[in-house]
Amino acid sequence: MVAGRYRLITLVGRGGMGQVWQAWDELLGRPVAVKEVLASPGDSVREARSAARLDHPNVVRVFDVVSMPGRSWIVMELVPSRSLHEVVEQDGPLPHRRAARIGLVLLDALSAAHAAGVLHHDVKPRNVLIGPDGRVVLTDFGLATIGAVAPDPQAGFLMGTPAFVAPERARLGESSENTDLWSLGATLYAAVEGRPPYDRATQIGTLTALQNEDPDPPRHPGPLHDVIAALLARDPRERCTAAQAREGLAAVLRPPLPLLTRRPLIAATAAAGAALVVASGVLLFGPAAGADPLHSPGPAVTTSVPARLP
Structure with a gap:
């Protein structure tokens, strides 16, 4: 029992930032998700504040934060779902039109976050939840910040999954709305290809390819790859904007002339x-x-x- 109120039932996920339990709110009589944060209590408060700034149907809602000496938890909306990573692993790569629909939803969620001054920093298939009714939810704001982060040549690589981190963030620690858009492109690439755009055996190999090579050639070519290529531009000044990405994704879904x-x-x-x-x-x-x-x-x-x- 957490805080005398939240009864942990089943461990449903574990990652570098924490582990998530399906739980029951004894006070309000409803199911919730409880994330035990494996970092400092300050990190849990930061994550909760970042997510709580957003009121969007495709961003997971935060209900409560519980802090105790050495341990902390974030209480969130429980979304019955599989992650996009699990969907691709279990069912295979997605058709381009389905991935484009997911991409539009994620772009709306990111646009809402950016409008609120929140950068996600960790957009990847494991942080995209897909419910049985088709609802798409962006979750895990554990690396989020309020506002852009200026380049710091001494920063080195920041936390995150290398295959889904924008080149300028991996190299300089620079963060902006553009870096989230790059991660969205990498996520869509993984959705239709079944692997990240830089599929290497080691993190060093991935980071080296990220800085010096083009994304791996697609094995499942289709109309979405034009949008993905525009999002994955190595130079952030040449990367497409959110508005351009939205138009490109919408074009993939537009029916042909009868x-x-x-x-x-x-x-x-x-x-x-x-x-x-x-x-x-x-x-x-x-x-x-x-x-x-x-x-x-x-x-x-x-x-x-x-x-x-x-």
Whole structure:
């Protein structure tokens, strides 16, 4: 019994920052999750404060903090779920569209955190929970900070899982909203590939590849990899923004133009004497070859269609 109120029932997870129990709140008569923090009590308070600043359906809610000499606990919402890591391990890599839906939810949760001045610092598949109803929750703000952390050349590698830590954070200790976005890209890569973007046997090997190599070539290519590549840009100045990532993820989920809509459009365009070019699965409608573009019937139109027309 923790604090005379929370009855620990089953150990459901263990990591470097602590261990999590399924528990029962005797006072309010409800199930909860209780995380025993294996660091100092101050770390548990910091984690609780970071998460408590957020009121978002896809961020785990914090109910209470219990501190005792040498031990501390965080009482949280219990989310019946499997982690994204477990889903991929047990079921295999995700289809790109499903991963894109998860990515949009995580991006919303991170955007809410960033708007509240909170940086997560530890976005990875183990910290993404997926409920049986499809709910996606970002959890474990144990490494979170309030506000950005300036580069410190003497800092060296900060805590976190090397395969999911942005290059500038691993090298300089620099933290910003951009570093969380890189970790989101690495998480989505792992979701569709079944392995992190830098899959090495040792932490040193991972960190070396992180600084000097491109992400490993995909074995399951698909439309999500364009967004992932933009998120995994090594230079944070070249990394896509949250808004750009949102648009890219939404584009993966956008349905293609229906065939019955495409056929009349193609026929009408051809009848008007326009040229039709198929390139990379995109139809480009424009003036016919040799036509005067200043007197063409209208502007060029672009629409996505299969590269091979029916």
